[in-house]
Amino acid sequence: MRIPCPFCGLRDAQEFSYLGDATRARPEANAPDTARAMFEYVYLRDNPAGPHHEYWQHVSGCRAWLILTRDTRTHEILKAAFASQRHESAP
Amino acid sequence: MRYSLFSLIANAATGHKYWPEAWRDAAPRDQYDVVIVGGGGHGLATAYYLTAIHGIRNVAVIEKSWIGSGNVGRNTTIIRSNYLLDGNIPLYELSLKLWENLEQELNFNVMVSQRGVLNLCHSDTQRDAYARRGNAMRLHGVDAELLDRDRVRKLAPFLDYENARFPIQGGLLQRRGGTVRHDAVAWGYARAASAHGVDIVQNCEATGFRIEAGQVVGVETTRGSIGARKIALATAGATSRVAALAGLRLPIESHVLQAFVSEGVKPLIPGVITFGAGHFYISQSDKGGLVFGGDIDGYNSYAQRGNLPAVEDVCEGGMALMPMIGRVRLLRSWGGVMDMSMDGSPIIDATPVEGLYLNAGWCYGGFKAIPGSGYCYAHLIATGEPHPAAAKLRLDRFATGDVLDEKGVGAQPNLH
Numbered sequence: 001m002r003i004p005c006p007f008c009g010l011r012d013a014q015e016f017s018y019l020g021d022a023t024r025a026r027p028e029a030n031a032p033d034t035a036r037a038m039f040e041y042v043y044l045r046d047n048p049a050g051p052h053h054e055y056w057q058h059v060s061g062c063r064a065w066l067i068l069t070r071d072t073r074t075h076e077i078l079k080a081a082f083a084s085q086r087h088e089s090a091p
Numbered sequence: 092m093r094y095s096l097f098s099l100i101a102n103a104a105t106g107h108k109y110w111p112e113a114w115r116d117a118a119p120r121d122q123y124d125v126v127i128v129g130g131g132g133h134g135l136a137t138a139y140y141l142t143a144i145h146g147i148r149n150v151a152v153i154e155k156s157w158i159g160s161g162n163v164g165r166n167t168t169i170i171r172s173n174y175l176l177d178g179n180i181p182l183y184e185l186s187l188k189l190w191e192n193l194e195q196e197l198n199f200n201v202m203v204s205q206r207g208v209l210n211l212c213h214s215d216t217q218r219d220a221y222a223r224r225g226n227a228m229r230l231h232g233v234d235a236e237l238l239d240r241d242r243v244r245k246l247a248p249f250l251d252y253e254n255a256r257f258p259i260q261g262g263l264l265q266r267r268g269g270t271v272r273h274d275a276v277a278w279g280y281a282r283a284a285s286a287h288g289v290d291i292v293q294n295c296e297a298t299g300f301r302i303e304a305g306q307v308v309g310v311e312t313t314r315g316s317i318g319a320r321k322i323a324l325a326t327a328g329a330t331s332r333v334a335a336l337a338g339l340r341l342p343i344e345s346h347v348l349q350a351f352v353s354e355g356v357k358p359l360i361p362g363v364i365t366f367g368a369g370h371f372y373i374s375q376s377d378k379g380g381l382v383f384g385g386d387i388d389g390y391n392s393y394a395q396r397g398n399l400p401a402v403e404d405v406c407e408g409g410m411a412l413m414p415m416i417g418r419v420r421l422l423r424s425w426g427g428v429m430d431m432s433m434d435g436s437p438i439i440d441a442t443p444v445e446g447l448y449l450n451a452g453w454c455y456g457g458f459k460a461i462p463g464s465g466y467c468y469a470h471l472i473a474t475g476e477p478h479p480a481a482a483k484l485r486l487d488r489f490a491t492g493d494v495l496d497e498k499g500v501g502a503q504p505n506l507h
Contacts, residue, residue, distance in 0.1 A: 001398045014400040018390045018505055020344070036490075042502050043342040043433045043489040047331035049393040072345070072393045 004080045007062040019055035021045055022067045022083070049073055055083060094198050113278060114285035119292045119314050123151045125472060126310055126319040128297045128333060130154025132163035132273075132458065133450055134325035135280035135291075136465025137472070139197075142287035144466075145473035150289045151319075153312055155296035155329075159277030162327050165395075165427030166458040167350050167372060167384045169363050171208040171268035172233050175224045178483030178495045179436055180231040185480045186463025187233075187267060193462060199279030201271050202377065207362035208268030209238075209246065211412070213257040217367055221263040228265070236264045247364060250413055257368035257411060268363060270374050270382075276461060300337040306445040307337070323448040323472050328393065328428025330451040337444050341451065342433040342489045344504045347392035348384065348455045349401055351424045353416070355379030364412070371408030373416075381419060383409060387429060387455060389505040396426040429455050431504035436495035439468050440477070440486040448472055449486060454507055 001013040023046065027037035052072045057065050065083040070076065092098060092111050102110055125141060127134045130152045141147045154160075170190050172183035189196075190203050212218045218237075225235035239261045244252060252259055281291055292314065299311035300322065309318040326333045328345045356379050365372040373383035385405035388397040402424065409416050432438060432452030437460065442449050450468045453460060467481035477485075488494055489502075500506045 012400075013398065020391070020503070020505065039490045040340075044340045045331070045342070045344050046335075046340065047344050047391065049329075049332055049345070052391055054391065070390075072391045075392065075394055075398070 001075050001077075003056065003066075003068065003077060005058050005061060005064070005066065006080055006082055007064055008058060011058070011061055015058060015060035016056045016066075017059045019057065022053040022055045051078060113282040114291060117151070117290035117292050119151060119153065119295060119312065119317050120290065121316075122318040123290070124149040124319065125151075125321045125323060126317055127152045127323045127325055128310065129325035129327065129329075130158035130281075130291060130293065131161045131325065131327060132276050132280065132461035133327070133453075133464050133468070135277060135284055136461050137323060137325060137450070137468045138289045139280050139284040139287065140466050140469035141473060142284060142289055145469060147473060148288050150284075151292055151317065152284070152289060153292045153295040153297065153310070153317070155294070155313075157293050158281055158291060159274055162427045162429070162457060163277045163461070164274050165350065165425055166273055166455075167374065167382050168270045168273045168376070168458065169208065169268070169372065169374065170203070170271055170459040171265055171363070172459075173208065173210065173224065173228060173235065173263065173265045173268065175227050175497055176436075176495050177231075179497065180228060180233060181480040182463050182467065182484065183460060184231060184233050185466065186460050189462030189466060190271065191267070193279070197279040197283045199275065199282055201275040201279050203269065203271050204377070205267050205269040206374075207264060207266045208365070209243070209262045209264045209362055210365045211243065211250075211262045211367045212260050213368040214260065218260050221261075225263050234265060234267050236266070238262045238264050246361065249359070249415055250364075251411065254411060270363065270376070272377075273458060280465070297333055297336065300444075300447070302337065302444055307447045320446050321448070321472055322446060323450065323468065325450045325468070327430050327451070327453065327457065330430045330449075334442075334449065337442070337447055339442060339444070341449075342502075343452055344391055344431045345393055346387045346390070346429050346431045346504060347394055347397045347426045348387045348429050349397040349405070349424055349426045350382070350384040351402075351405065352376070352422050353381040353419045354422050356381070356419060366408050366412040369404070369408035369411065371405060371412060373409065373413075380422060381416060387431070387505065393428055394426065395428055429453070431507060433489055433502040433504060434494040434496040435498055435500075435504075435507040437464070437484050438486050439464065439471060439481045439484045441471070441475075442486065454504075
């Protein structure tokens with residue numbers, strides 16, 4: 001598997017480390033239902049068979065955090081973008 | 092038909108033309124007491140124990156492909172019960188005890204071979220951790236022996252004892268551990284369950300659940316609608332997808348794990364040996380092939396095949412441990428989709444949907460657990476109460492904080 005890093009270009013997946021599901025958002029600490037929301041944030045996953053938004057870091061390259069859209073059935077990478085430039089409406 | 096020396100002689104005399112089918116390939120009926128989704132090791136074992144122990148006769152196992160096409164045939168065939176935590180040891184030990192008598196129970200040769208599982212340690216700290224693990228096992232009545240370097244050398248003289256970076260300091264040995272012929276486990280349980288009247292329905296994929304007022308009443312499949320007020324999931328890597336059909340979101344990610352087998356060589360490796368400084372485990376099949384594996388690839392996957400960095404990592408581990416295998420050629424490799432739970436331990440529990448049960452989260456340790464898991468799952472389905480050996484494997488442990496994290500890495504499945 002090779003990952004198209006937006007800064008470095010197409011690089012071997014070995015240069016990257018994986019964090020996982022990028023669709024989760026850390027809940028507010030003082031929201032009324034924090035315990036429940038934290039449980040869902042920490043433990044529950046959609047785990048889709050198909051396009052999956054996920055964090056990778058180019059640790060042996062530019063060290064940027066990326067969000068990839070990757071098909072978990074084929075390992076095909078559909079999209080790669082800097083995590084820092086995530087649009088508000090993105091997943 | 093009961094397999095015996097006489098049945099073998101009688102069939103040999105008639106040219107092996109009259110062996111009956113081992114199990115019945117059934118068509119689905121409209122209604123069952125229990126429908127098990129997933130015809131792998133866990134599903135078939137559950138069906139068998141439901142009928143054999145709890146006397147529930149009206150049971151179906153539905154499988155989207157052919158039985159044994161999933162992880163029961165995609166592992167490194169190792170059985171053991173060398174766990175650390177109180178919540179895990181009883182289940183795996185129950186499972187190992189069932190393995191020890193499984194051939195007599197099923198009247199099927201699954202080739203259980205208790206050739207020993209040796210975990211090597213390479214530092215003082217790791218030896219301390221193994222001593223602790225061995226003590227935890229012995230407190231539960233499980234066999235464990237802490238070996239020093241000389242005793243390891245007697246058992247396995249071919250290891251690299253001169254490795255400067257990861258010197259072999261000793262090991263934790265479980266003599267009752269070993270290997271099993273994995274395909275035969277699926278066939279043996281299928282045959283025994285079928286003999287008790289279980290309908291095994293292949294090419295029948297679950298596509299939805301019928302739920303009325305919070306109670307499951309049936310499952311929609313590619314072969315029509317099947318009614319049942321108890322439906323039990325045993326779908327391993329596909330668990331999140333199947334559970335989502337019932338509106339459940341689970342603490343599970345699916346990851347791919349690769350395994351490898353070499354060309355056949357003469358008897359070389361006496362038992363199962365694991366490398367403590369990396370993640371590498373190896374044994375030799377009765378056919379002579381070296382069977383080995385390592386870590387999961389490390390990213391979500393449903394592909395049933397992995398990538399080359401994991402292959403390289405596994406081979407590096409093998410070469411660091413026993414350089415002699417560098418001359419052996421790789422014959423095959425395969426990938427299985429693992430249901431990685433958030434704490435690395437499994438779940439055998441009821442779900443918030445009445446009548447829908449969950450058996451999942453086995454990570455890459457599901458094979459050894461097949462008999463114990465089936466036994467406990469059948470107990471849960473039949474009685475509504477968890478079996479004592481699986482009482483800690485609850486679905487709600489993530490919300491309550493009572494997690495079973497053997498490795499202590501937290502909710503990061505690619506690190507388990």
